[in-house]
Amino acid sequence: ADVTWNVSLWGKRRAFTENVEKLAEEVAAKTNGRFEIKMAYGESLSKSKENLDGISFGAFEMAQICASYHADKNPTLTVLELPFLGVKDLDMENKVSMALYEHPAVKKDLARWDAMALMATPMPQYNFVGNGDVPKTTKDFEGMRVRALGGIGELMSAVGAVPTTVTASETYQAMESGTVRAASFAPHAHLSFKTVEVGTWWTKNMNPGTVQCPVVVSITAYNALPDEFKTALNEAIAPAMEHYIATYDKVYEKWWPELEARKIQQIEFTEEDLADLRSKAAPVWKKWVDEMDAKGIPGQELLDLVTSTVGN
Amino acid sequence: MTPFEVGLLMTGVLLVLVVIGVRVAFAAAFVGVVGLIIIFTMKQGFERGFWTALQMAGTIPHSKSVTYSLSVLPTFILIGFLAFYAGLTKQLFEASKRWLGWLPGGMAVGTVFATAGFAAVSGASVATAAVFARVAIPEMLAVGYSKRLAAAVVAAGGTLASLIPPSAILVIYAILVEQSVGKLLIAGFVPGIYSAVIYILIIVGMAAWKGDAPAIKGFTWGERFASIPGTLPILAVVAIIFGSLYFGVATPTEAGALGAFVVLLTAIVKGMRLKQLGQALHETAKLAVMIFTLIWGVLVYVRFLGFAGLPDAFRDFIVALPHDPMLTMVLILCAYAVLGMFIDAIGMLVLTLPVVYPAVMALNGGEAVSAADSAFGMSGEACSIWFGILVVKMAELCLITPPIGLNCFVVSGVRPDIPVQEVFRGCVPFFVADVITIAGLLAFPSIITWLPSLM
Amino acid sequence: MRVDDRPVVTSEAPRYRMFDGVLATVEDVFNLIAASSILILMLMAVAQIFLRTLFNAPIPGFIDITEQAMAVFTFMGIAYCQRVGGHIRMEIVLGSLRGRTLWIAEFLGVLVILIVVVTLVTGSWFHFLRAWQLGDSTIDIGLATWPSKLLVPVAMTLLCLRLLMQLYGYGRLIADPSRVPVAVPVVLNVEEEARREIDEALGDGTDEEARR
Numbered sequence: 001a002d003v004t005w006n007v008s009l010w011g012k013r014r015a016f017t018e019n020v021e022k023l024a025e026e027v028a029a030k031t032n033g034r035f036e037i038k039m040a041y042g043e044s045l046s047k048s049k050e051n052l053d054g055i056s057f058g059a060f061e062m063a064q065i066c067a068s069y070h071a072d073k074n075p076t077l078t079v080l081e082l083p084f085l086g087v088k089d090l091d092m093e094n095k096v097s098m099a100l101y102e103h104p105a106v107k108k109d110l111a112r113w114d115a116m117a118l119m120a121t122p123m124p125q126y127n128f129v130g131n132g133d134v135p136k137t138t139k140d141f142e143g144m145r146v147r148a149l150g151g152i153g154e155l156m157s158a159v160g161a162v163p164t165t166v167t168a169s170e171t172y173q174a175m176e177s178g179t180v181r182a183a184s185f186a187p188h189a190h191l192s193f194k195t196v197e198v199g200t201w202w203t204k205n206m207n208p209g210t211v212q213c214p215v216v217v218s219i220t221a222y223n224a225l226p227d228e229f230k231t232a233l234n235e236a237i238a239p240a241m242e243h244y245i246a247t248y249d250k251v252y253e254k255w256w257p258e259l260e261a262r263k264i265q266q267i268e269f270t271e272e273d274l275a276d277l278r279s280k281a282a283p284v285w286k287k288w289v290d291e292m293d294a295k296g297i298p299g300q301e302l303l304d305l306v307t308s309t310v311g312n
Numbered sequence: 313m314t315p316f317e318v319g320l321l322m323t324g325v326l327l328v329l330v331v332i333g334v335r336v337a338f339a340a341a342f343v344g345v346v347g348l349i350i351i352f353t354m355k356q357g358f359e360r361g362f363w364t365a366l367q368m369a370g371t372i373p374h375s376k377s378v379t380y381s382l383s384v385l386p387t388f389i390l391i392g393f394l395a396f397y398a399g400l401t402k403q404l405f406e407a408s409k410r411w412l413g414w415l416p417g418g419m420a421v422g423t424v425f426a427t428a429g430f431a432a433v434s435g436a437s438v439a440t441a442a443v444f445a446r447v448a449i450p451e452m453l454a455v456g457y458s459k460r461l462a463a464a465v466v467a468a469g470g471t472l473a474s475l476i477p478p479s480a481i482l483v484i485y486a487i488l489v490e491q492s493v494g495k496l497l498i499a500g501f502v503p504g505i506y507s508a509v510i511y512i513l514i515i516v517g518m519a520a521w522k523g524d525a526p527a528i529k530g531f532t533w534g535e536r537f538a539s540i541p542g543t544l545p546i547l548a549v550v551a552i553i554f555g556s557l558y559f560g561v562a563t564p565t566e567a568g569a570l571g572a573f574v575v576l577l578t579a580i581v582k583g584m585r586l587k588q589l590g591q592a593l594h595e596t597a598k599l600a601v602m603i604f605t606l607i608w609g610v611l612v613y614v615r616f617l618g619f620a621g622l623p624d625a626f627r628d629f630i631v632a633l634p635h636d637p638m639l640t641m642v643l644i645l646c647a648y649a650v651l652g653m654f655i656d657a658i659g660m661l662v663l664t665l666p667v668v669y670p671a672v673m674a675l676n677g678g679e680a681v682s683a684a685d686s687a688f689g690m691s692g693e694a695c696s697i698w699f700g701i702l703v704v705k706m707a708e709l710c711l712i713t714p715p716i717g718l719n720c721f722v723v724s725g726v727r728p729d730i731p732v733q734e735v736f737r738g739c740v741p742f743f744v745a746d747v748i749t750i751a752g753l754l755a756f757p758s759i760i761t762w763l764p765s766l767m
Numbered sequence: 768m769r770v771d772d773r774p775v776v777t778s779e780a781p782r783y784r785m786f787d788g789v790l791a792t793v794e795d796v797f798n799l800i801a802a803s804s805i806l807i808l809m810l811m812a813v814a815q816i817f818l819r820t821l822f823n824a825p826i827p828g829f830i831d832i833t834e835q836a837m838a839v840f841t842f843m844g845i846a847y848c849q850r851v852g853g854h855i856r857m858e859i860v861l862g863s864l865r866g867r868t869l870w871i872a873e874f875l876g877v878l879v880i881l882i883v884v885v886t887l888v889t890g891s892w893f894h895f896l897r898a899w900q901l902g903d904s905t906i907d908i909g910l911a912t913w914p915s916k917l918l919v920p921v922a923m924t925l926l927c928l929r930l931l932m933q934l935y936g937y938g939r940l941i942a943d944p945s946r947v948p949v950a951v952p953v954v955l956n957v958e959e960e961a962r963r964e965i966d967e968a969l970g971d972g973t974d975e976e977a978r979r
């Protein structure tokens with residue numbers, strides 16, 4: 001290969017990393033293997049929380065990151081982690097992410113790390129799996145110990161739940177023992193962390209929010225690419241995303257039967273109930289905008305961009 | 313040179329540095345930094361590559377140490393140091409003696425039982441041997457046991473501490489291979505007991521045959537029950553740690569902290585002074601910083617290996633070996649036995665696991681393999697737990713083998729009248745016992761995997 | 768209390784000895800802070816269990832706080848540990864060396880550490896600087912990470928000073944092996960190593976216990 005890029009990834013190959021896998025495949029095909037994108041799984045090149053650091057000093061050229069792992073490293077991206085943005089599916093999550101990446105404030109934010117967001121890794125909504133008494137309304141979350149991080153955690157505090165920190169891998173046992181009663185993950189994570197094995201209910205339509213995990217590339221490395229390779233890279237994004245979303249559809253094909261088989265009750269909250277919950281999110285949004293203002297970031301503008309893109 | 317060749321070359325340099333006595337943590341970090349510089353120089357030229365390597369290496373100490381799951385280590389270490397001040401060792405030995413003394417070799421049996429009990433509050437083997445050498449050997453000698461047996465049973469019994477939870481070395485294994493700390497700790501429980509039982513059988517057998525270790529009779533039931541209350545804090549710690557881990561009521565860190573807290577209260581009731589608490593904390597801090605430095609130091613080297621692609625290559629090599637996977641496994645364990653003769657247990661694990669572990673997992677059929685499709689008849693997770701207990705048992709075995717079996721030196725150090733050669737000789741039957749134990753663990757993996765599979 | 772880890776007082780090189788003493792005092796204070804942080808961590812975890820189970824009020828961001836605080840006991844004792852020879856190594860070859868050869872081997876061993884620690888001081892300083900200038904925060908309650916990142920270059924700088932001290936200590940022994948070793952951990956063979964492990968496991972409580 002004329003150019004080899006290393007990609008820093010955490011965990012094993014899974015649905016979450018299929019966009020990068022497909023991207024590499026497409027780029028290799030378009031350039032006859034002259035531009036190679038090499039996956040490095042299992043944090044072998046960097047810890048997930050330090051992927052932006054690695055990009056900034058040129059240790060590798062591409063990485064997946066999640067904004068909430070280090071909100072202060074990428075404040076602008078966290079707008080997409082606010083609760084109740086109304087994102088319905090992965091397609092919409094992708095569309096709104098890509099729109100956000102084009103905003104000058106976001107570009108500037110990431111450029112501090114010599115990074116630019118190339119592609120989204122849209123994630124499903126972080127609904128709760130829980131056990132014990134089934135919450136009939138969102139009020140029933142009052143006093144309930146839940147595992148929920150960041151914005152979703154703040155929202156749950158607002159409805160009187162008690163966010164309790166438990167590492168992802170300990171969640172199964174924590175739920176079994178009652179240390180926490182419910183945990184918020186994407187469906188595939190509920191499967192891999194086995195919360196479905198100890199849960200009895202799932203908040204089907206709560207859709208409280210999700211995490212924002214772009215694939216970033218080094219600006220220096222990107223600018224050094226020959227035009228032909230740049231084109232190949234950019235043209236690979238669309239098929240990579242198509243493949244990614246198709247893979248997730250397959251995950252859902254496992255998810256629904258799993259819920260059925262385990263007789264997990266799928267809770268659908270009423271529209272009024274959810275509206276009430278959404279009203280609790282407003283102060284969280286406001287607080288976020290204020291924090292951005294304090295940093296000199298046009299928070300309201302970013303939020304408006306997101307809500308208008310979702311609205312369209 | 314390809315990055316892979318750089319990986320091999322620098323690994324050779326690391327071996328030389330370790331053998332000539334450079335402190336392992338820094339030898340590994342040194343090789344890692346130099347290796348990263350070479351790799352990045354090849355890609356970016358020296359001027360840029362040098363700084364990239366420096367910055368890459370500089371992220372590792374903080375990023376790899378500041379990890380919640382590792383926070384359990386100091387609590388486990390602290391329990392062991394405090395347990396001594398709480399007088400738990402004496403109480404435990406006394407109770408074991410009264411209850412088990414009637415067996416042939418009864419005092420030695422009692423010692424193994426007491427060390428197994430102390431293992432439940434102590435995370436470190438060497439410390440356990442040191443403590444019991446003082447408590448148990450004089451009593452055994454007083455009733456006519458041979459020095460050789462008395463010393464060896466303490467040295468061997470001490471090794472149980474790293475299998476029975478809490479165990480610092482199992483935590484380190486779990487974190488290096490990214491498995492559940494709780495499951496690994498629980499997994500050590502049955503093999504620890506099984507190991508103790510094999511020791512006891514060997515002792516009873518030898519005592520009955522040779523008659524050099526008389527039984528102690530004549531304790532009344534009243535005396536026996538009177539010895540129980542003194543051991544209650546140990547039972548409390550066992551209940552706390554085992555219960556929390558098994559039922560998930562608390563995280564390992566919380567369980568360790570609560571255990572340490574209970575032992576601390578006991579020690580205070582027993583009259584521990586502030587100065588002694590300070591000393592225990594001081595030693596805990598020193599041991600903790602040693603272990604953490606070793607962990608991040610080796611991980612600098614491992615990061616370099618990641619860029620060099622060495623673990624992948626070794627994995628492919630092991631998987632391509634033509635013979636039976638079980639034979640490969642036995643050979644790997646033999647290599648550990650040899651290595652363990654020359655290097656400390658934790659050092660050995662952190663240096664080798666990043667390369668050996670992925671190879672073993674691949675040998676079994678991969679991380680996600682099902683029991684039915686695997687080489688060893690167990691799922692990826694079970695294999696990871698099984699291998700962890702096996703290597704830790706190998707590392708413990710090396711504590712009673714020459715040339716630097718530290719437990720033997722420790723026992724001989726507490727009892728200058730017993731030369732270390734005598735201790736080593738006395739350990740021969742226990743070495744045999746350990747080989748039997750390991751063979752059993754290889755043949756019946758469910759001894760290891762059964763309990764964690766219920767979690 | 769064991770005193771073998773304190774500077775040995777000799778008649779030579781008084782200024783050097785004074786510096787060694789100051790350094791040792793700083794190291795002791797750092798290690799004391801590390802030791803205290805372990806006690807505090809323990810008490811905080813116990814509080815967490817009780818607050819969560821009895822009052823349904825867990826400490827918010829307990830994991831974040833614990834992680835950031837861990838930097839205290841993982842780094843602050845590092846120079847102290849080097850001074851007392853607490854970082855593990857293989858002593859089988861060193862144990863067979865005597866006189867000047869031994870001191871040369873020790874000198875080189877310390878030099879290797881110094882080189883790598885200087886690079887790590889630099890690298891970890893940049894790591895801190897990024898967190899400080901560009902921002903970084905923890906996952907749950909958004910604590911700033913720069914204070915704990917700063918501890919790394921600080922603790923390692925102290926280690927550098929200790930290593931320079933040891934280079935000097937070994938250097939003067941290479942020049943004249945008949946001198947009394949000063950401020951360098953004396954090589955332990957396995958027996959001595961065992962003796963040290965015993966001291967650590969038994970503390971000084973044994974004597975007091977025997978007296979009671």
Ligand code: NA
Pocket residue numbers: 430431432433434435436472473474475476477478479
């Ligand atoms: Na133990």
Ligand code: NA
Pocket residue numbers: 652653654655656657710711716717718
């Ligand atoms: Na050994």
